[in-house]
Amino acid sequence: MTTGQRRLRADAQVNHERVLEAAARAFAQEGADTSLKAIAKNAGVGIGTLYRRFPTREDLIEATYRRETERLAESAGELLGRLPPEDALRQWMEGFVGYVMTKNGMSEALPGILAAREGLRTHSRDLLCAAVDRLLRAAVAAGTVRDDVPAADVMMAAGGVALIASHESQRDLASRLLDLVMAGLRLTASLGPPPPRRPGTGSPPPSSS
C-alpha cells in the first residue's frame, strides 16, 4: 500500500510476490550467492522476469528484506519506551548489526542501500535513518550525547561496523566497535566500554530481544 509505483498488471503482481518468496527461501538456505536462475525457476518465472523487476542483485536483496527492515526501524520506538535514550541507541545499533550479520546477503547490499541517493532503494535507507534520528535526538535531549553529529553519520558508522564485522561474523568485535562509537558520541568521556555490567567471562548474548 505504501508503494507509490504505478499499478502492475495482475499477473505481474503475482509474479512479483512469488519471486520475493522464492528469494527469501533461497537466501536463507543457500546463502548470499544463490543462483538467481534457480530463484527464478523456483518461483515459476523466467529469468528475464526476475531481472526486469529487480535489475540488480542488490535490488532483490533489498526488496526481500524490506519487511524486516521496517520492523527493525520500528523497534526504535519500543526500545525508547523501556530504556534510557543512550542505552536504547546503543541497543538498536547492536540489533542493526546483528540483523545485517544474520540475513544472508545483507552485508553485500548494505553499501548500496545506505549510499542510495539514486534509484528506489532510498526507502530502506530513509527508514533506518529516521530511526537513528529519533534515537539520537532523544539521547541528545537527555543531555548525555553530543548534538553535533548528524543522524546519517551515526547510521553510516553503524553500517561500517556491520560491514567490517560481517566477515566471519565477529560479533564481539562489532560490540567493541559500537562501544567505541558510543564513546565518541558521549559528551562525558566515559571509558568503560560495557556500562555497569559485569557478568563475568564467557558472553553468550542471545540477541533475541
Next chain:
Amino acid sequence: MTTGQRRLRADAQVNHERVLEAAARAFAQEGADTSLKAIAKNAGVGIGTLYRRFPTREDLIEATYRRETERLAESAGELLGRLPPEDALRQWMEGFVGYVMTKNGMSEALPGILAAREGLRTHSRDLLCAAVDRLLRAAVAAGTVRDDVPAADVMMAAGGVALIASHESQRDLASRLLDLVMAGLRLTASLGPPPPRRPGTGSPPPSSS
C-alpha cells in the same frame, strides 16, 4: 610452518611478475571488475596459470597492492616524526581510507584482508596492524588517548570507515567518521571534530583503571 615458500621454478617466477604487472595496469584502467581472462591474456599466460597462483580475486588484489600497502604501513614512522602522536594517528587513518578509496578493487578485498586468519593474506593485515599499534602506543604514551582499545580494533574501525565511505567515494563522510573514532579514543571528551590542538607534552600515567 616457518619454512618460506619453496622457490618457484624460474619460468613460474617470471610469469608471476608479469601477471602482477598486468593486474596493476588493468585495475588502474578498467576498475575493480576487470576480466581476469583479459589480465591473463595481457600478461601472456593462460587463465589456468593465473588461477593457480591467485586462487581468488582477492588474492590477486592483495598481491597487486602489496608493495603500496607496505609503503602505507611504513608511513606511520614518518608521520610520528613530524606530528604529535594523536595527529599522526588521525592522519594515518585518513591516508588509509584514501588509499582504499583510490585503489580500485581494494574495498572489495579489504574485508578478506583484515579478517584474514587463514591463508596467506595475513601479511598485509599484520603490517597494517603493526602500523596502527605503533601510532596508538605513541598516542597512549602521550597521554591523550585511552589505553584499553586494542590496535586491531582501531584498524578494524578504520577499515569500517573505509568500507562504508568507499561507495560513491564520500571522502567528507569518511573524514567525519574518523573524527568520531578519534573522539571515542580520546581520554578527554573534546567535541569539535577538528582537534583543538593540544600538543601537551609529558603527562605519563593515565588514570588508574
Next chain:
DNA sequence: ACTATAACCGGAGCCAGCTCCGGTTAAAGG
C-alpha cells in the same frame, strides 16, 4: 650428456550472471 620426474603451462569446458527480443496476454474501448 642423458634420463626420470615433478612442477608448470594453458586452454577446453562447465556454469552463472545478465541482456535482448519475439511471442503472449491482460485490460480498455467499440
Next chain:
DNA sequence: CCTTTAACCGGAGCTGGCTCCGGTTATAGT
C-alpha cells in the same frame, strides 16, 4: 463479444568466472 495495444513473459545467447587435465619443460641425479 471482438479488436486493439501496451505491457508482460521467458528463454536463447553472449560473456566472464573458475576447474580440470593432457602436454611441456626445468631441474636433479647418474
